[in-house]
Amino acid sequence: MTKVSMTVNGKAVSGEVEGRTLLVDFLRQGLGLTGTHVGCDTSQCGACVVHVDGKAVKSCTMFALEAEGAHVTTIEGMANPDGSLSTLQQAFQDHHGLQCGFCTPGMIMSAAALLAENPRPSEAEIREYLEGNLCRCTGYHNIVKAIMAASGQDVSSIAAE
Amino acid sequence: MPDGGIGASSKRREDVRFLTGKGNYTDDINIHGQAYVHFLRSDVAHGRIRRLDTAEAEKMPGVLRIFTAADFEGVGGIPCGWQVTDRHGNPMQEPKHPVLAEGKVRYVGEMIAGVVAETPAQARDAAEAIVVDIEELPAVIDMKEAVKDGAPKVHDELESNLCYDWGFVEENREAVDEAIRNAHHVTTLELVNNRLVANPMEPRVAIGVYDRASDEHTLYTTSQNPHVIRLLMGAFVLGIPEHKLRVISPDVGGGFGSKIFHYAEEAFCTFAAKAVGRPVKWTCSRSEAFISDAQGRDHVTKIELALDEEGHFLAIRTDTYANMGAYLSTFAPSVPTWLHGTLMAGNYKTPLIYVNVKAVFTNTVPVDAYRGAGRPEASFQLERVIDKAAREMGIDPVELRRRNFITEFPYATPVAVEYDTGDYNATMDKLLEMADVAGFEKRLEESRKRGKLRGLGINCYIEACGIAPSSLVGQLGARAGLYESATVRVNATGGLVIMTGSHSHGQGHETAFPQVVADMIGIDPSMVEVVHGDTANTPMGMGTYGSRSLAVGGSAIVRATEKIIAKAKKIAAHLLEASEADIELKDGQFTVAGTDKSVAWGDVTLAAYVPHNYPLEDLEPGLEETAFYDPSNFTYPAGAYACEVEVDPDTGKVEIVSFCAADDFGNVVNPMIVDGQVHGGLGQGIGQALLEHAVYDENGQLLTGSFMDYAMPRASDVPFYKVDHSCQTPCTHNPLGVKGCGEAGAIGSPPAVVNAVVDALQRAGHDVTHIDMPLTPSRVWAAMQQG
Ligand code: FES
Ligand code: FES
Numbered sequence: 001m002t003k004v005s006m007t008v009n010g011k012a013v014s015g016e017v018e019g020r021t022l023l024v025d026f027l028r029q030g031l032g033l034t035g036t037h038v039g040c041d042t043s044q045c046g047a048c049v050v051h052v053d054g055k056a057v058k059s060c061t062m063f064a065l066e067a068e069g070a071h072v073t074t075i076e077g078m079a080n081p082d083g084s085l086s087t088l089q090q091a092f093q094d095h096h097g098l099q100c101g102f103c104t105p106g107m108i109m110s111a112a113a114l115l116a117e118n119p120r121p122s123e124a125e126i127r128e129y130l131e132g133n134l135c136r137c138t139g140y141h142n143i144v145k146a147i148m149a150a151s152g153q154d155v156s157s158i159a160a161e
Numbered sequence: 162m163p164d165g166g167i168g169a170s171s172k173r174r175e176d177v178r179f180l181t182g183k184g185n186y187t188d189d190i191n192i193h194g195q196a197y198v199h200f201l202r203s204d205v206a207h208g209r210i211r212r213l214d215t216a217e218a219e220k221m222p223g224v225l226r227i228f229t230a231a232d233f234e235g236v237g238g239i240p241c242g243w244q245v246t247d248r249h250g251n252p253m254q255e256p257k258h259p260v261l262a263e264g265k266v267r268y269v270g271e272m273i274a275g276v277v278a279e280t281p282a283q284a285r286d287a288a289e290a291i292v293v294d295i296e297e298l299p300a301v302i303d304m305k306e307a308v309k310d311g312a313p314k315v316h317d318e319l320e321s322n323l324c325y326d327w328g329f330v331e332e333n334r335e336a337v338d339e340a341i342r343n344a345h346h347v348t349t350l351e352l353v354n355n356r357l358v359a360n361p362m363e364p365r366v367a368i369g370v371y372d373r374a375s376d377e378h379t380l381y382t383t384s385q386n387p388h389v390i391r392l393l394m395g396a397f398v399l400g401i402p403e404h405k406l407r408v409i410s411p412d413v414g415g416g417f418g419s420k421i422f423h424y425a426e427e428a429f430c431t432f433a434a435k436a437v438g439r440p441v442k443w444t445c446s447r448s449e450a451f452i453s454d455a456q457g458r459d460h461v462t463k464i465e466l467a468l469d470e471e472g473h474f475l476a477i478r479t480d481t482y483a484n485m486g487a488y489l490s491t492f493a494p495s496v497p498t499w500l501h502g503t504l505m506a507g508n509y510k511t512p513l514i515y516v517n518v519k520a521v522f523t524n525t526v527p528v529d530a531y532r533g534a535g536r537p538e539a540s541f542q543l544e545r546v547i548d549k550a551a552r553e554m555g556i557d558p559v560e561l562r563r564r565n566f567i568t569e570f571p572y573a574t575p576v577a578v579e580y581d582t583g584d585y586n587a588t589m590d591k592l593l594e595m596a597d598v599a600g601f602e603k604r605l606e607e608s609r610k611r612g613k614l615r616g617l618g619i620n621c622y623i624e625a626c627g628i629a630p631s632s633l634v635g636q637l638g639a640r641a642g643l644y645e646s647a648t649v650r651v652n653a654t655g656g657l658v659i660m661t662g663s664h665s666h667g668q669g670h671e672t673a674f675p676q677v678v679a680d681m682i683g684i685d686p687s688m689v690e691v692v693h694g695d696t697a698n699t700p701m702g703m704g705t706y707g708s709r710s711l712a713v714g715g716s717a718i719v720r721a722t723e724k725i726i727a728k729a730k731k732i733a734a735h736l737l738e739a740s741e742a743d744i745e746l747k748d749g750q751f752t753v754a755g756t757d758k759s760v761a762w763g764d765v766t767l768a769a770y771v772p773h774n775y776p777l778e779d780l781e782p783g784l785e786e787t788a789f790y791d792p793s794n795f796t797y798p799a800g801a802y803a804c805e806v807e808v809d810p811d812t813g814k815v816e817i818v819s820f821c822a823a824d825d826f827g828n829v830v831n832p833m834i835v836d837g838q839v840h841g842g843l844g845q846g847i848g849q850a851l852l853e854h855a856v857y858d859e860n861g862q863l864l865t866g867s868f869m870d871y872a873m874p875r876a877s878d879v880p881f882y883k884v885d886h887s888c889q890t891p892c893t894h895n896p897l898g899v900k901g902c903g904e905a906g907a908i909g910s911p912p913a914v915v916n917a918v919v920d921a922l923q924r925a926g927h928d929v930t931h932i933d934m935p936l937t938p939s940r941v942w943a944a945m946q947q948g
Binding site for chain 2: 018020028029033034035036037038039040041042044045047074075076078079085089092093094096098099100101102103104105108123124126127128130131133134135136137138139140141142143144145158
């Protein structure tokens with residue numbers, strides 16, 4: 001067991017982990033931050049996406065020890081400081097961008113990273129960017145729409161509210 | 162009328178917790194002192210276990226106990242919930258389905274042993290140290306091979322690999338044969354309905370807990386129907402009475418059918434928790450899910466459609482081989498039979514129909530219901546053969562459908578169901594407008610200029626939802642009733658709790674059900690809360706599948722709320738010193754008709770629990786009612802779908818450029834949620850049509866056993882969809898007039914995609930009449946090379 005320390009959602013945290021402990025397991029089991037999900041074991045689904053030093057990372061694909069000293073943000077750290085939903089989270093609710101909610105944390109984290117680097121992505125750019133995030137419930141329609149809306153684009157002409 | 166009643170696109174209240182990481186999924190639950198199980202699974206499809214030695218593994222660090230079949234002596238097999246009778250009147254062949262493999266393994270993924278240890282890693286390490294020597298036997302994978310004389314048997318004790326040979330309607334068999342023999346035209350189509358993996362994004366999880374003090378078992382499980390699991394596991398597997406067994410399914414990350422069934426892992430964790438004296442948790446990995454979740458579809462079919470000179474349908478004959486996998490999963494036998502054969506009439510007047518289904522055991526993962534379950538298989542073959550017939554006879558495919566539409570309701574089909582209501586021309590009209598079919602030729606030209614082939618596929622679908630009338634399904638072999646339940650508990654200060662037997666795993670019940678109750682009483686939906694997913698605090702219910710939650714579960718909620726209102730009116734009458742018959746409830750106020758005398762909802766609920774001024778001689782205090790609703794018929798959502806594709810002539814790659822769905826779901830409670838359900842179904846249907854395929858090699862190894870090999874639809878594979886449900890013919894036999902919308906998209910879309918691709922190829926001069934799904938670039942390209 002080795003000690004690991006990092007900043008998660010603005011708070012300094014530390015814990016004992018094995019060399020093989022994945023970041024996602026440290027977040028979920030070590031810190032009780034169960035908003036980050038595990039949907040696969042081949043790094044395909046994106047349910048586990050978090051931000052490490054500002055970059056979207058699949059936390060199932062990184063050892064906890066590799067995040068030593070890093071700034072990690074998880075879905076639990078994405079709401080506004082007063083606890084209300086962020087613009088992106090609110091857009092997902094407004095446009096029904098989630099059903100079972102299991103892919104949602106990863107979708108939000110990926111979408112936030114996309115908007116940080118491309119504040120007004122086109123439909124095609126969003127679909128392309130979400131290549132590593134699977135959703136089985138929504139058929140992606142309302143996810144793409146929500147992200148466009150969160151970036152300030154008019155989505156009223158997109159079929160079917 | 163309150164804001165957010167029936168018909169409002171209310172935002173979902175459950176979203177807030179899901180969007181902030183506060184969802185409570187089963188894997189998020191950890192019980193103090195829990196141990197972890199890892200299962201040793203068979204890596205061969207068929208074999209005899211010669212030796213199973215756990216001695217070394219037991220000495221590994223952290224191991225608490227290793228279980229094998231010997232530990233489960235005296236424990237029942239995993240039961241099947243439906244018994245199909247074959248066409249000779251005999252019951253289906255029903256092999257034992259042990260919790261852990263007994264002597265033989267029958268598919269890759271079957272559980273041989275379960276290691277319980279202090280940590281997941283220790284359990285996994287110890288499972289690898291178990292010595293297992295399996296004598297490999299020849300595996301049967303192909304269904305037609307499996308039923309040949311002399312084929313290796315999946316179950317030695319059965320006569321053959323044929324589970325049943327079902328004929329429906331058996332009395333029509335000869336008449337159908339004759340009609341086909343004498344018809345002006347017969348169109349024949351052989352096709353495969355490709356095997357799929359449901360893949361809800363949340364893998365399954367089970368946690369068994371045993372309380373020595375009370376002798377009570379609790380199972381946390383990712384189920385669509387916790388009561389059904391409690392009944393099946395308690396009564397048939399472990400022999401635990403319901404009052405000593407609690408099943409909890411908290412937030413569940415999608416199901417699509419695959420989380421209906423009772424799985425051996427659930428029984429294992431419940432059993433092991435008592436045996437080890439510690440809570441036992443199992444979290445399925447995705448790789449494990451691919452070889453242990455029941456899979457879907459997998460039909461091989463030949464359909465013949467007989468037509469007269471004008472294109473009127475005269476008869477349909479269809480022969481299907483349906484894969485059961487190695488064991489009978491909970492509802493498996495019903496899927497290719499009663500959920501498939503009864504839908505073969507589609508939206509059309511066909512006087513004679515005969516459906517034959519041979520269900521076959523193979524050395525593969527069990528196959529059971531997946532979104533649509535039987536109905537997509539029916540729709541696909543019917544809508545494909547109609548398209549083919551239209552082309553053969555030179556009739557426009559839409560016109561051919563219209564010529565045969567059922568237009569008068571109720572309509573009794575020759576396959577034993579009665580459609581209560583519908584308007585297939587209306588949804589078709591709507592569709593043609595949405596899809597701008599009139600402008601297709603112009604778009605075709607544009608595509609041509611860019612060197613692309615373009616095609617348009619149109620089809621209808623119908624499904625039977627709102628599953629199901631108990632007495633009817635009982636006659637058909639169901640070993641369960643299919644009612645739904647609700648308790649509505651009104652609190653003293655006027656808030657309500659709906660305790661429902663339905664289960665939400667993405668469908669938005671926590672938002673939609675309160676809309677219904679709030680609308681009926683005239684209060685704000687925020688006063689209504691939904692409790693579901695826990696057998697300890699909900700009435701016995703059958704859960705969520707078959708697009709039944711609103712049609713059946715919602716009806717139970719309506720009935721319970723009606724009882725609440727009836728009693729509340731009595732209380733109001735007492736408070737207002739008026740006759741009960743004169744009391745009207747509107748906007749949360751009880752008024753004496755024709756006067757301005759009224760009491761508020763909250764006054765009445767308070768009186769019910771503080772019965773100082775209360776008719777105690779005639780009426781019990783309190784305000785809580787339960788209703789069980791058993792539907793008198795199925796509901797029949799139907800619609801018309803259009804898909805437009807572009808095909809790259811050099812690579813065979815198909816791009817869906819537009820997809821339109823015009824559905825008739827009857828009345829709609831929350832249009833936003835309904836649209837979302839259709840979107841999701843379309844995503845899965847397009848996935849089936851273009852991408853997804855569970856492929857086994859001849860040795861029974863699943864070649865598509867991860868998201869690297871099994872092509873799940875991604876955001877870039879699908880377009881924005883156009884969906885509409887403004888054509889509404891309300892269901893005539895449930896109180897809300899609703900039909901159900903959960904499966905429509907997955908049922909209606911695969912034929913639209915294939916029709917569109919075939920259309921594109923034919924317009925480009927290729928002599929192609931069918932391509933089996935998934936329409937991968939290589940299949941489409943190969944089809945273009947051949948004709
Ligand atoms: S869990 Fe990390 S990509 Fe699937
Ligand atoms: S909302 Fe269920 S997987 Fe995306």
